[in-house]
Amino acid sequence: MIKLWFAPRTRAVRIAWLLEELGLPYELERVDFKRTATAFFAQSTPLGKLPVIEDAGKLIGESGAITEYILEQYAGGRLAPAVGSPTRASYLQWLHFAESTAFPPLGIVIWLTLYRDDASAHPELVEDARNRAASGLEFLEKHFGPGPWLLADDFSAADIMMGFTLLAAQAVGVLDARFPIVNAYLGRLLERPALQKAVNL
Ligand SMILES: N[C@@H](CCC(=O)N[C@@H](CS)C(=O)NCC(=O)O)C(=O)O
Numbered sequence: 001m002i003k004l005w006f007a008p009r010t011r012a013v014r015i016a017w018l019l020e021e022l023g024l025p026y027e028l029e030r031v032d033f034k035r036t037a038t039a040f041f042a043q044s045t046p047l048g049k050l051p052v053i054e055d056a057g058k059l060i061g062e063s064g065a066i067t068e069y070i071l072e073q074y075a076g077g078r079l080a081p082a083v084g085s086p087t088r089a090s091y092l093q094w095l096h097f098a099e100s101t102a103f104p105p106l107g108i109v110i111w112l113t114l115y116r117d118d119a120s121a122h123p124e125l126v127e128d129a130r131n132r133a134a135s136g137l138e139f140l141e142k143h144f145g146p147g148p149w150l151l152a153d154d155f156s157a158a159d160i161m162m163g164f165t166l167l168a169a170q171a172v173g174v175l176d177a178r179f180p181i182v183n184a185y186l187g188r189l190l191e192r193p194a195l196q197k198a199v200n201l
Helices: 012-022 063-075 088-116 123-143 157-171 180-190 193-199
Strands: 002-006 026-030 052-055 058-061
Touching: 002 012, 012 026, 012 063, 012 157, 012 193, 052 063, 058 063, 063 088, 063 157, 088 123, 088 157, 123 157, 123 180, 157 180, 180 193
Parallel strands: 002 026
Antiparallel strands: 002 052, 052 058
16 A cells, blocks of 8 residues: 655645545555754655655655656556647646746745745845746646646646645735636635545645
8 A cells, every 4th residue: 555654735735635536545654844944855754855655665755756656556547648649748748837847936935934934034035936936827827728627628637736836826825816717726626525635634
C-alpha cells in the first residue's frame, strides 16, 4: 500500500486528492509542518519535504513526479490523456505549469509573509512576487478554454496539480476578482468530494 507523508495545507494535499479520485487505498503518515525560515528540507519525512510517498520499497518526492508515477502504476488510463492523443500536449503543459511557473512566485509570497514574518521589511519583494503570481493567473485566465476542466470535459491530474496552486493563490489573496474564470474553476474543483476529503485530512 502507498504510504503518504502528509501535513494539511501542503502540496501533499495534491497526492491525497489524487489517491481519493482514483479510489486507491493509502496509509497516511502525518507530520507537523515546520514553518522554518532558515532551512529547507527541514520536514520530518524521509526526503525532508512534503509530499513524499513510499511504494514498493521506493521513496519518491516532488508532487508532479509522484502524480505521474501513481498514474503510470495504478490509474489504468484514468485522469490523463493517452500518449499521442490530441489533448496530451495541453495536459503536459498544465500539469507542469501549475508547479513550475504558477507556484514559485506564490511560494515567495508565502515564505516572506507566513514563514519569515517580516514582510513589512521587504514590501517591494512581496509586491513583486504578488505581481508575478498574478501574471501566472492571468495566463490561466486567458488560455483556460471551454471548461469545465483544463481539458474541457475530461477531468485530469493537471486539474489536481493546478487546484492546489489555486488554493494557495486564494489563501494569500492573489486569486481575486480580476480572475473570474479561474475563480469559477476553483469553485467547481472545490465541489469534488475527493478534494473535500483531502483538504479535511
Ligand atoms: N516542487 C516540490 C516542492 C515541495 C515543497 O517545497 N514542499 C513544501 C511544503 S508544500 C515543503 O516541504 N517545504 C518545507 C521545507 O522545505 O522544509 C513539490 O512539488 O513537491
